[in-house]
Amino acid sequence: MILPVPTAHYMALSVLIFCCGAFGVATRRNPIVMLMCIELMLNAANLGFVALGRHFGDTGGQMLAIFVMAVAAGEVAIGLAIIVALFRTRETIDVDRVDSLRL
Amino acid sequence: MGSAIIFWILATIAVVTAAMTVLNRNPVRGALMLVAHMLTLAVMYLTLSAQFVAAVQVIVYAGAIMVLVLFTIMLLNLGVTGGGIRSRGAGFVLAVIGALTLTLAMVGGSVWRHGLAPMKATAESLERGGTAQAIGYALYDPELPWLFPFEVISLLLLSAIVGALVLTRRRSE
Secondary structure (H helix, E strand, O other): OOOOOOHHHHHHHHHHHHHHHHHHHHHEOOHHHHHHHHHHHHHHHHHHHHHHHHHOOOOHHHHHHHHHHHHHHHHHHHHHHHHHHHHHHHOOOOOOOOOOOOO | OHHHHHHHHHHHHHHHHHHHHHHOOOHHHHHHHHHHHHHHHHHHHHHOOOHHHHHHHHHHHHHHHHHHHHHHHHHHOOHHHHOOEOOOHHHHHHHHHHHHHHHHHHHHHHHHOOOOOOOOOOHHHHHHOOOHHHHHHHHOOOOOOOHHHHHHHHHHHHHHHHHHHHHHOOOOO
């Protein structure tokens, strides 16, 4: 049996990608790019799930990854619908200028 | 040794494409970088012997979701003007500090501080752990907790379809 790459390496990579996504959500002003950064974070979580599933010899990690993908599909459909509706009513989607809900 | 080399190559590509997704001013280029990132992760799932998840990753993420995102970017036709990165002010500094702290806290707290339990994977689970057959048996096994979430997911996707239709409907009667 080939010695597999340690799980800690995969977890560190997952954390790195997650933080890339979190940084993007915090700094980008285009909501579509923010949505893509959220996808990046979900992907990172998936990588962690699958790596830990392999670590413990359990299919549960891969199952959770599949459920996360299904939820991400629903989330991106709703998010893009909100962005399209926003663009129709406001003619802009810059999140700094869409602040009617701000106190 | 070979698997380690493959891991480092894939990890480099994954981090670079993720960073370019975040930093690219042009949303279309960012989306294409995200597609490359997702394909890289699919190959990484193959190295983790999760074949079915790799296939679903290519079909659902790189296929369906990214087509939807690219379609919306081109439909709204915002070009580069849709807002770049907030590169000035306290918000940017806070975001950098926050991301670094998050990285250190998660790596340090989860892996280095406590360490992982010893690996329980067997040669059998590495060999056949992620095939469509293994996933299917586990998904529909009444002894395992995955059947009910699977049914609930269908309800969630249905409500997402209805929600997207309601949100994008034109209100002009």
